[in-house]
Amino acid sequence: MIIANSLTKQFGPFMALRGLDLEVRPGEFVTIVGPNGAGKTTLLRILATLSRPTHGQVSIAGHALPKGADHARRQIGLLSHQPLLYGDLTAEENLRFFGKMYDVPHLEARIIELLDKVDLIDRRQDRARTFSRGMQQRLAIARALLHDPAVVLLDEPFTGLDPHASDRLEELLHLLRDGQRTVVMTIHDLERGWAMCDRALVLARGKIVYEANTKVVDVTTFRSDFKRVTA
Amino acid sequence: MTFFRKAWYIARKDILSELRTREMVSTMGAFSVLVILLFAFAFDLRVAKAGTVAPGALWVVVAFAGMLGLNRSLTSEIDRGSFDALLLTPIDRSAIFLGKALGIIVFMFAIEAVILPLFVIFFNLPFLQPTIIFIVALGTIGYGGIGTLLATMSSNTRLREVLLPVLLLPIAIPALLAAVKCTAGALDGREFAEWANWFGLLVAFDLVMLGASFLVYDFIVED
Numbered sequence: 532m533i534i535a536n537s538l539t540k541q542f543g544p545f546m547a548l549r550g551l552d553l554e555v556r557p558g559e560f561v562t563i564v565g566p567n568g569a570g571k572t573t574l575l576r577i578l579a580t581l582s583r584p585t586h587g588q589v590s591i592a593g594h595a596l597p598k599g600a601d602h603a604r605r606q607i608g609l610l611s612h613q614p615l616l617y618g619d620l621t622a623e624e625n626l627r628f629f630g631k632m633y634d635v636p637h638l639e640a641r642i643i644e645l646l647d648k649v650d651l652i653d654r655r656q657d658r659a660r661t662f663s664r665g666m667q668q669r670l671a672i673a674r675a676l677l678h679d680p681a682v683v684l685l686d687e688p689f690t691g692l693d694p695h696a697s698d699r700l701e702e703l704l705h706l707l708r709d710g711q712r713t714v715v716m717t718i719h720d721l722e723r724g725w726a727m728c729d730r731a732l733v734l735a736r737g738k739i740v741y742e743a744n745t746k747v748v749d750v751t752t753f754r755s756d757f758k759r760v761t762a
Numbered sequence: 763m764t765f766f767r768k769a770w771y772i773a774r775k776d777i778l779s780e781l782r783t784r785e786m787v788s789t790m791g792a793f794s795v796l797v798i799l800l801f802a803f804a805f806d807l808r809v810a811k812a813g814t815v816a817p818g819a820l821w822v823v824v825a826f827a828g829m830l831g832l833n834r835s836l837t838s839e840i841d842r843g844s845f846d847a848l849l850l851t852p853i854d855r856s857a858i859f860l861g862k863a864l865g866i867i868v869f870m871f872a873i874e875a876v877i878l879p880l881f882v883i884f885f886n887l888p889f890l891q892p893t894i895i896f897i898v899a900l901g902t903i904g905y906g907g908i909g910t911l912l913a914t915m916s917s918n919t920r921l922r923e924v925l926l927p928v929l930l931l932p933i934a935i936p937a938l939l940a941a942v943k944c945t946a947g948a949l950d951g952r953e954f955a956e957w958a959n960w961f962g963l964l965v966a967f968d969l970v971m972l973g974a975s976f977l978v979y980d981f982i983v984e985d
Contacts, residue, residue, distance in 0.1 A: 581849055583984055604852035613843035615850075619779035628775050632768060632851035658782070674847070 532557040532682060532713040533578060538587035540573050540737075547573040548584070549737035557681075560707070560714040562724035565734035566761050571717035574734065575686045578715065579609045592681055605633065608680035612690035614667040615674065618660030622651050622670050625659055626677055633678035645673040649703060665696025672703055683707055685716035689723065701727065721757060725750045735761045765860075768853050772861025776835065777868055786834045790827040790873045795880065797823050802884035812885045817945035820881055820889070821901065821938050824874065825931070828905055831869050832913040833926055835862065840917045849983055859910060859979035863972075867906040874898055893948040897964070901941035904968035905934055911975040915982050937971075940964040 533555040540548040547570045555561050565571050576582040577589060580600045589596040591603040609615070616625050623642060630638040646652045649669040654662070659670060668688060675683060685704065689697045704727065707714050717734075718724035725731055725745060731753060733741035741760045743753050780786055801819040805812055839845040848858055878898070881889045888894075909930055916925035940963040947957030954961070 579850060581846055581984075601852045601854075604850060607850065609847075609850055611843060611846070613846075615843045615847035617775065617779060617844050618842065619782045620775065624775075624778070628771060629847065629851065631771050632848070632853055 532559070532592055533715065534588075534590045535574075535578070536588045538574070538577065538589065539585045540570070540577065540582070541585045546737055548577075548587075550587070551734075551738055553732075553739060555713055555715055557713055558710045559730065560728045561716070562728035562731045563715065563717045563734050564719070564721055564724055564731060564757065565717075569734045569761075570737045571734055572686055575609075575684050575715070575717055578682075579607055579684050580604055605678065606681045608675035608678070608683045609686065610668070610671055610675045610683070610688045611686040612688065614659070614671040616659045616667060616670060619658055621656050621658055622646060622662075622673075623655040625670065626673060629674050630677050635678050641677065645676060648706075649673045663696070664691050665693065665699060668692060668696070668700055669703065672700075681712060683712050683714045685714065685718075687717055687719065689718065689720060697723075721754055722750060725753055733757055733760050765854055765857050769857040769860035769864060772848070772858060773864035773868065776862070776865030780865075780869065786831050787869055787872055789834065790831050790869065791876060793830055794823050794827045794873055794877050797826070798877065798880050798884060805885075813887055813946075813949060816881060816885045816887050816889075817942045817949060819885075820877070820898075820945060821942050823877055824870070824898070824902065825905065825934065825938055827873050827877075828866070828870050828902070828909060829927055829930065831866055831873075832906075832909040832930075833917075833923060835866050835869075836910070836913040836917040837922060855980040855983055856976050858983070859914075859975060862914070863907045863910040863975070866910055867902055870902045870906055871899070874902065887949060889949070891948065894945055897941060897944045897948060897961075900964050900968060901937055904937045904964065904971055907968070907975050908933055908937075908971040911979060911982060914979070933971075936963060937967040940967065 533553065535551060535553040538548050538551040539546065551574065563571055573582065577584050578591065580596060580603055583597055592606040594603040596603060617628070620628065623646070626642045626645065627638065630642065635641055643652070646655050649672055651666060651670055654666070659667060662670065688704070689700060692700060701723065716724065716727065728745055731743050731745060732739050741756055743756070805815050878889045881887065912929045912933070913926055916922045916929060919925055940960040943960035944957050944964060947960070
């Protein structure tokens with residue numbers, strides 16, 4: 532579903548990614564952890580078609596980037612640590628606007644369905660800027676899933692959330708594990724990331740330096756291995 | 763949904779947000795009124811014929827008020843990350859350019875609807891005539907178009923507040939100069955043939971700059 536070969540991204544003299552290879556199978560939930568500056572956000576921005584790699588090839592849902600970017604975008608949903616919403620539009624208006632951009636069929640019904648799922652149906656006519664951080668993230672999930680994407684990218688989605696809002700968000704993100712969607716999530720919280728995924732990768736110094744299958748390795752081993760490979 | 767309908771949805775979203783906050787238009791409006799007052803009092807004391815300076819004063823106000831709007835329109839969207847959400851959608855980047863440019867042009871038109879009567883009041887000159895309104899509209903379209911492209915470029919840099927005027931004003935000089943000459947020609951009631959070359963330059967600027975912005979926007983928005 533996601534294939535990246537020899538990805539390099541350079542910002543001036545700084546190399547954010549150094550020949551990174553990644554393959555994520557359809558329906559798989561992959562968590563990427565790593566220290567600050569490891570290149571996690573850069574990688575997700577490239578996978579989301581928001582940034583072009585300096586070198587290397589990326590293919591999303593069979594569409595090679597950048598040529599197939601428009602087709603790939605129809606298959607991608609991104610949830611970031613920023614909600615990526617319009618604060619002065621209501622919850623409903625935000626979803627309606629993005630729904631029209633994606634040509635979502637039966638848009639009004641889809642909006643109601645998603646607002647109901649993220650428990651914002653009663654606040655649908657309130658402006659997004661009046662929402663708490665947790666509510667904004669829930670609305671952002673609705674925005675990311677509006678067009679029913681096959682690939683969901685989660686860029687540190689728990690950042691800035693209180694424990695209650697984080698737990699609520701985690702419950703919603705578990706719904707993505709339906710075997711139909713491919714999910715790639717970057718996160719700082721090793722335990723939470725581990726609990727949610729099928730496979731965990733460690734990104735450090737612009738490369739994948741370690742990977743573990745959650746069915747084979749336990750979280751304690753993963754934590755000690757993480758310390759070792761990122762030291 | 764067609765290309766133009768998507769561009770319209772983007773512009774409508776910007777207009778709806780602005781109608782609720784009035785942050786951008788109030789800033790542009792307050793700035794414009796203050797500058798007109800300053801010009802009105804300064805010229806009244808020093809210049810014998812207001813008509814010789816009024817067209818220039820009008821376009822100074824339009825250019826700088828427009829710049830305030832351009833900076834605000836793009837930076838707020840980029841800072842909130844909503845511009846990324848827009849880029850994630852599978853729509854043509856040119857439609858995003860058209861929508862954003864359309865939004866800023868509408869805001870500039872709204873400000874001009876206030877500016878022109880104020881120029882009539884303070885300078886006692888016939889600014890509210892169809893020819894001048896048409897010239898102002900043409901100048902605004904070209905300025906707003908190239909301004910949208912350059913504001914998108916500069917919004918991604920640390921020096922964005924400084925960079926936009928440094929980039930925009932030199933590029934917009936032909937349009938501003940042509941607009942001033944056309945406005946002066948129409949204001950003085952001269953024959954069109956006398957300022958037709960300037961009018962041609964203004965139209966050519968609009969076509970070339972809008973066309974170029976349309977084509978290169980895809981490259982500007984990707985890092």
